[in-house]
Amino acid sequence: MGYSDEDLKRPVIGIANSWNELVPGHFNLRQVGESVKKGIHMAGGTAVEFGLIAACDGTAQGHKGMHYILPSRDMIANDIEIMVEAHQLDAIVMLGSCDKIFPAMLMAAARLDIPAIILPGGPMLGGEVFDGRKSDLTTMSESLGMLKAGKITEDVCHRLENTCGPTCGSCSFLGTANTMCSLSEAIGMTLPNGALTPAVYSERLRLGESTGFAIMNMVKNSITARDIITIDAIKNAIRVLMAIGGSTNAVLHLSALAHELDISAETMMDLYEELSDSTPQIVKVNPAAKFDMEDFHRAGGIPQVMHEISGLLEKGALTVTGQTVGENLAAMNLLYQPNRDIIKPLETPFAPQGGIAILKGNIAPKSGVTKPAAILPEMRHFTGKAVCFDSEDAAEEAILAGDIKPGDVLVIRYEGPKGGPGMREMFKAMKYLYGMGLASNTAIITDGRFSGTNNGCFVGHISPEAAEGGPIAALRDGDLITIDIPNKTIHAHVTDEEIAQRLQQWQAPKRKFTKGILGIYSQLASSAHEGAVLK
Incomplete structure (x- = not known):
């Protein structure tokens, strides 16, 4: 394969890439992967890339394919475990976006306990305005119901087919994909702003390069996944889940992650109940409002959410930056002005209790x-x-x-x-x-x-x-x-x-x-x- 002695003297960093030409949320990951390699090479490592399966919940709708989606989560975690252990890699960067792939990567990181970072591909942009908000991939199912009820014509449905998903990326609403990417950032396994920067923004490629540097810093300082994925980190993830009103599937996946850490199901159920009661909902985006993921990102994204609820967080929890949650928040530099129609201050939330x-x-x-x-x-x-x-x-x-x-x-x-x-x-x-x-x-x-x-x-x-x-x-x-x-x-x-x-x-x-x-x-x-x- 052409590796030199010098290549193999360096830390060998795996890149587990779920890029494919089937899933919109993964279509840009080949390019993002090249940016990660660039960062790794610049920081003195040798990057070795391998592929992963990645199935899309949306594409799997309407046929037997949907049966395979949740089982794919455990298959992907197993696949990463096998490749890392079989080749004794020094560290791993995992590239994914969608519903079951991202939780699988969190599970694999916790299981392997080596230096690890997870980087999403980012959400897609919203589509043509329909029924009072920018359309998205689920608009097609809503429009079918409207068509059956005689509220719209077939021409409207056909137009939506071509305009509701205008770019690659994970779905433009706060579904499971974007929820789990957000929670990975809250846990500390993804760089700040890594969850919601849109797939087609140039910042996504800069995040790739920064991730390459960050994984090398983790190797140098012997920071492993279980130094980051702790019970305090999971509490932070649940707090953010409640604050943003994310997908109910996050309960399923955080419980699976806890299983890798030998945290009981009963402990997790108690945490969901306790933290839901004491965490106000401060975010409203699609499906709870007209705003999409690009809007959420430009309102400050997960860093702004964590800033608003910082008094509720475990700020001493370590992250892949090598800094704690509190230190990351202190260094936070917003690219855009906050939007209080999307992210409310803690004192004036949308609801006094969590969104789940x-x-x-x-x-x-x-x-x-x-x-x-x-x-x-x-x-x-x-x-x-x-x-x-x-x-x-x-x-x-x-x-x-x-x-x-x-x-x-x-x-x-x-x-x-x-x-x-x-x-x-x-x-x-x-x-x-x-x-x-x-x-x-x-x-x-x-x-x-x-x-x-x-x-x-x-x-x-x-x-x-x-x-x-x-x-x-x-x-x-x-x-x-x-x-x-x-x-x-x-x-x-x-x-x-x-x-x-x-x-x-x-x-x-x-x-x-x-x-x-x-x-x-x-x-x-x-x-x-x-x-x-x-x-």
Whole structure:
């Protein structure tokens, strides 16, 4: 391969790059990777690059591909572990952006405990203005519901196809991809401003070069991933999650990261509840407002958020800069003027509590996850009649057929980690309800998960899942269900005795997949409240 003796005397730095020509969020990573190499070489290291798989949640919608998305997280973490350990690399820089790739990289870093930095590719820019805000990739599903309801024409849909995603990058809203990139920055595993600088900004390439320098500094000073990814760092991530109202999937992925650190699921659930209560929501962006990720970045991004909530943070936590969170904030230099329509001061927040809430009750004894940041205040206490579906597909067909009425609570089950398998997200179901004009008078509960772009009344990650005999499997059409977000409960108006009797008659369904990775995953995946890790 042409390495010289001098090359191999230097620290050998792996670059795990998920670049491909399938995923918009990864399309620019070849170029970003070259900038990282430049920084490594300038700082005295030898860069060795290898590829990773990377699948896109958005592209996987509407077919069996969605089953593979969550299992890919653990596969990617395993792949990085294998390449680093097999070749005994001195350090690793990981390049990714999207929903499962970024958490996989955090998991791998914690598992390997060598000098490590994660660098996103950055979000895409927003599209043509539609329905009062810049469009994004999920606008297509909203527009389909509107088309079915006779609100728009096919010509409008066709125009949106060509204008809603104008550049490469991760989705332009605060979905799971941008949430996890933001939380990596909050944890300290990504350089300041690394999360939200748009993919097509030249600053993204400068971040690549700076990352190359930073990893060499970590090698020189023997700073490893577990020096940074600590319980204090995870607390900072949860604080930022609550403050920005990020994706509910972050609960799943932070719990999986905690598993790598031997932090229990119960400890994590307690932290989510405690820190949600004491962290105001100070950010509103799409899907909770019209502003997109470029707007968020120009308002100050994650550094500005952490500055505003600095009194709540563990400021002594170390970061990949070699400095602490507090030292980074003291040196913060904003490129743009703060925008108080996007990031509020702590004293005047959008909401007094965090944007994510953990619910429990007789439907969800272990946990259910919801996102009050994306739910209208009048929808945060909702009672309705159950309409039960044993798959996402059946629910979506019923919505588009006009079978769902105001006051219904759609129960979508057998979509958890084992039952799905792979815990498909209920992204389209919520978007169809929105397009059909039902988002403000119906609700969805599921043992599956949701996209970070969803809004409306929803509760996901219900644990235990139906496939494991959780109480959600006992629900029947017509059961009254109450979702009470202020009091953090989800309750079926059915007695414990009746639920127990129904579950005695319940039979576990046959596994949908028995071979390949889905066959393995459906056997080994843990509950959602444990992060859906393989056990």
